[in-house]
Ligand SMILES: [Zn+2]
């Protein structure tokens with residue numbers, strides 16, 4: 001083992017598919033499955049003796065009397081000097097980048113019926129892709145060579161793509177202070193007591209920005225950033241801190257989150273009201289885009305997560321009647337009498353009978369049902385929930401050059417999704433792409449996707465919610 005990460009919760013073994021998406025030395029023997037990783041973001045004191053020797057002998061730029069004979073060689077020669085890394089490493093990893101991009105293009109054309117020119121990188125974007133690839137390391141993303149958008153490349157004696165010392169945050173995330181900005185000025189209610197603290201800032205402003213993903217992977221911000229910085233890769237973390245999601249956008253974080261908020265709040269609302277009532281109060285049929293959003297793990301998770309539901313209810317207390325109440329042990333008889341009562345009163349309610357049935361051992365009280373009907377008679381759903389409520393914490397992970405294209409963003413996004421193992425991304429896991437290519441016929445299709453979200457019990461979303469005293473519905 002050349003290096004053992006102290007960050008990652010599960011160490012990556014050399015047989016892992018993730019190795020195929022990490023930068024490596026050309027001395028690697030692909031056939032015998034021996035890959036000598038580059039470890040560009042690992043400080044020298046953390047490496048094994050062999051890895052240190054490899055870096056010192058083969059890692060750095062070496063001057064030569066040869067002159068480049070074509071554009072590609074000229075590019076490799078100049079990058080080798082600029083990043084102080086050997087030409088052979090650059091050439092070898094350039095090929096790796098190309099093959100990953102080609103694999104992604106093939107998959108996307110097949111899966112989304114897009115055209116080749118929508119998916120391919122512009123010629124001069126390959127060196128940006130390579131710059132990122134070399135510095136998205138086994139447990140840390142640290143683009144120390146970044147020189148655009150106000151970044152100052154690290155200056156040490158032996159300036160290089162290889163870390164000599166422990167990488168650390170260098171750039172700040174600053175408030176933009178515009179009145180219309182939802183990150184600087186969240187427009188939801190001020191917290192009233194201690195456990196609502198989390199509501200205030202979903203973005204951590206301040207210097208030395210870095211982010212620790214759920215699986216332990218670390219990213220270090222590569223440029224100065226504000227809420228208005230565009231062309232970014234960002235991460236959303238559920239307040240339960242069990243799951244996360246990586247996205248890419250040409251927009252700013254604030255504008256992009258507006259989109260996530262709209263769908264997130266709508267989907268929690270529809271989950272609580274249930275499909276029958278949702279279609280009854282909806283003005284128009286759902287578009288294809290909306291249906292796609294409905295099935296995204298990112299939004300589905302919020303409806304299965306009691307901490308996200310608590311955030312939603314703290315902001316929108318008019319939805320408390322839709323939260324079923326747990327049966328007391330001595331209440332089983334009462335629950336039974338509820339059933340017989342409900343047969344009698346089934347004509348009494350216009351709406352309450354059509355909400356989703358409560359999970360086992362939960363029920364709706366009579367006074368809840370009255371409140372549910374009142375909710376619809378008063379058309380409270382017309383101006384609630386608050387569409388500006390955030391259901392996820394957010395951070396910028398990487399900032400791309402201003403002219404970066406969507407395919408370049410998707411390539412960097414996919415590398416980060418793969419190494420951070422985000423549970424809420426459906427697309428982007430390159431390791432799954434590779435393993436499904438090779439063993440397509442003997443893998444059960446749904447093994448990975450279904451286990452992650454549905455392993456919890458069906459009542460978990462309404463467990464341990466803390467109700468305000470005026471929302472305790474007695475039967
Ligand atoms: Zn702002």
Ligand SMILES: [Zn+2]
Nearest residue numbers: 238239240305
């Ligand atoms: Zn959660």
